[in-house]
Amino acid sequence: MKPGSCHTECQQVLHLAERLCEGRGARLTPQRRQVLEILCASPKPLGAYDILDLLKQGVPAAKPPTVYRALEFLLQQGLVHRIESLNAYVGCVHPDHPHASQFLICRDCGEVRELESQSVERTLGSALRACGFKADSRVVEVTGRCLRCSEQETP
Amino acid sequence: MKPGSCHTECQQVLHLAERLCEGRGARLTPQRRQVLEILCASPKPLGAYDILDLLKQGVPAAKPPTVYRALEFLLQQGLVHRIESLNAYVGCVHPDHPHASQFLICRDCGEVRELESQSVERTLGSALRACGFKADSRVVEVTGRCLRCSEQETP
DNA sequence: AGTGTTATGTTATCACATAACATAAGCAAT
């Protein structure tokens, strides 16, 4: 992640989130906004209690339900994603359209990259059709080493 | 799941597991074997504490680490899979060869079907190559309604 | 038998998530 670029990216995402919620009649309250801000500012996924610790800086009375409620809202709105294999959450990088994405989780640097491969989605979709399975939600998470980390160290 | 067929299937899997472990010099101890047996006998994935309750029938002194250690071994040997989006475990239906599989989780009947679609694996593999990502493990889990459940009820 | 290794027993605790109920804030209609 390029230093400096994050902050401006976060601002863009937050503005977009405001517009999206307003258009849907959904209330992006200060607390919810702060949780989204925390997630967008983090280069790595955060656990609910990590978020809680950070949120307390702005909302000292915050408790677990505070965070989980905000996450529930943000997940519904498609503004954040949950990473099942980490029990953690990331801000979505392009929340403007609904999408099923794939996550690449680097076990070395911890970074999570959100991919949106049409071919993967299509192939998975046809495999599901072949089984007669009606999918509600798809989880595709790959753990390994990102390009940068595999270039740095030899093994 | 056809009644009656499960028990014989379980036996086959258990015998296969014994052979595999023996061939690898891995020790399928009675406790580990019992955990595998519990998982194979269940048509649905089981949580670690579900397994614990069942295991206590044979090993009254069993405690959480007992189960988690057995699961760790069985996962390493490729005899069981963990379903990330359920925090639960299932016996593998064909543990004889290493594989990345896809899981179809029915939200109605709870059944989990293990798929091994070559096309999904290939497509995902090429998407990963395109990113320069070296995968260690892949998680593909789809939640929805299975064919049977979607035929039974109209919505 | 002696010794290193692997497996199990035991206790306590950590990490993640939600139930249940009370209070407050937003909002629309009178």
Next chain:
DNA sequence: ATTGCTTATGTTATGTGATAACATAACACT
């Protein structure tokens, strides 16, 4: 403005999943 409904938040407690740390026992190999 007051009422009454709905949604959001506060608060306490608890449920659920997983592991740390250390002790003991079983096994394998010499």
